[in-house]
Amino acid sequence: xxxxxxxxxxxxxxxxxxxxxxxxxxxxxxxxxxxxxxxxxxxxxxxxxxxxxxxxxxxxxxxxxxxxxxxxxxxxxxxxxxxxxxxxxxxxxxxxxxxxxxxxxxxxxxxxxxxxxxxxxxxxxxxxxxxxxxxxxxxxxxxxxxxxxxxxxxxxxxxxxxxxxxxxxxxxxxxxxxxxxxxxxxxxxxxxxxxxxxxxxxxxxxxxxxxxxxxxxxxxxxxxxxxxxxxxxxxxx
Numbered sequence: 001x002x003x004x005x006x007x008x009x010x011x012x013x014x015x016x017x018x019x020x021x022x023x024x025x026x027x028x029x030x031x032x033x034x035x036x037x038x039x040x041x042x043x044x045x046x047x048x049x050x051x052x053x054x055x056x057x058x059x060x061x062x063x064x065x066x067x068x069x070x071x072x073x074x075x076x077x078x079x080x081x082x083x084x085x086x087x088x089x090x091x092x093x094x095x096x097x098x099x100x101x102x103x104x105x106x107x108x109x110x111x112x113x114x115x116x117x118x119x120x121x122x123x124x125x126x127x128x129x130x131x132x133x134x135x136x137x138x139x140x141x142x143x144x145x146x147x148x149x150x151x152x153x154x155x156x157x158x159x160x161x162x163x164x165x166x167x168x169x170x171x172x173x174x175x176x177x178x179x180x181x182x183x184x185x186x187x188x189x190x191x192x193x194x195x196x197x198x199x200x201x202x203x204x205x206x207x208x209x210x211x212x213x214x215x216x217x218x219x220x221x222x223x224x225x226x227x228x229x230x231x232x233x234x235x236x237x
Contacts, residue, residue, distance in 0.1 A: 041200040042078045047212035049075050054219050064111045064223055070102035073137055079144055082198045086162065086185040089178070090170070094140040097133040104130045115227050124228075125237055131228075135237070138224040143169045145217050148210040151192070158189050173237060 049072040057064045077098070080091035101114075108114050111134065118124045118131040125132055146169050150161035163186055171179055190198065196206050228235055 041205075041209065042075070042082070043199045043201060043206065043209040043213070046072075046075045046079060047209050047216060050213060050216035050220060054216050057220070057223065062223075064220070066101065066108050066110055066114065067105040069111065069220075070098060070105050073098045073141065074102065076141065076144060079199075080140075082195060083162070084188060084190055086182075086187075086189045089182060089185070090140060090143060093136060097136045097140070100128075100133045101130065101137060111224065111227055115231060119231055124233060134224065135228070135235075138221060139170055139173070141217055142221055145214055145221065148214055152207060152210055158192050158195055159186055162186055162189055 053064075053068055053072045056068055077091055077095050080087050080094060104114060108117070108130070114130045114134060115124070118126075118129050123129045123131070143165055146165035147162055150164045151158065154161065163183075166182060166186075171182075174182070196203065199206060199209075201209060225235060
C-alpha cells in the first residue's frame with residue numbers, strides 16, 4: 001500500500017483558515033488512513049478502497065462484508081471535511097453512523113445480517129438501528145458521488161455542484177429548517193480551485209480520481225439499495 005503525504009493542503013495551515021485544519025476526522029477514518037501509509041492523496045485512497053471493496057464483494061459471491069465496508073466508508077469523512085463548514089452537517093451524521101456500523105461488525109458478518117436481524121425485530125427504520133444507520137451512510141456515499149458527477153459535468157462553481165447534489169440525494173429526506181440551514185451554509189464552500197488544492201490534486205488528476213470513486217462506489221450503493229428493496233422496504237426515508 002502507498003500512504004498519505006505527511007503534509008496535505010486540506011489539513012495544514014498552508015491552506016488558510018477555510019481549510020478546517022484543526023478539525024479531526026473520525027477515529028475510524030484516522031485508523032484506516034494510518035493503516036494505508038504511503039497514499040499520495042485522500043481522494044486516491046478513497047477511490048482505491050472502494051475498488052478493493054467491490055472486488056471483495058465479487059469474490060464473496062455478491063455478499064458485502066460489514067467490517068471492510070465500515071473501514072472503507074470511514075475514509076469518506078476526509079472528503080466531507082475537505083468541503084469545509086458547509087458540509088459539517090453531513091460529516092457529523094455520517095461519522096456517527098459509520099462508527100456504529102464499525103462497532104456492529106464485531107457481531108454481524110455482512111450487511112445482509114444486519115437487515116435480517118432488524119427485519120426480524122421490526123426496527124429497520126427505528127432511530128439508532130443498524131439498518132437505519134446503513135441507510136444514512138448510503139446517502140452520504142451517494143451525496144459525494146452526486147457532487148463529483150456534478151463537478152465533472154460542468155465548469156460551474158462548487159456551490160452549484162453541491163447544491164444540485166444535495167437537492168438530488170438528501171433534500172427529499174430533510175425538513176424545511178434543515179434545508180434552509182444547508183442552503184445558507186453552501187455559501188461557505190471553497191472554490192473549485194481551493195477544493196482541488198485541499199485534495200492535493202491537479203485539474204487532470206482530480207477528474208481521474210473522482211471518476212474512479214464514481215465507478216467504484218456505484219455497485220456498492222446499488223447493492224445497499226437492493227438489500228432494502230428486496231425486502232419490500234421503500235427508500236423514501
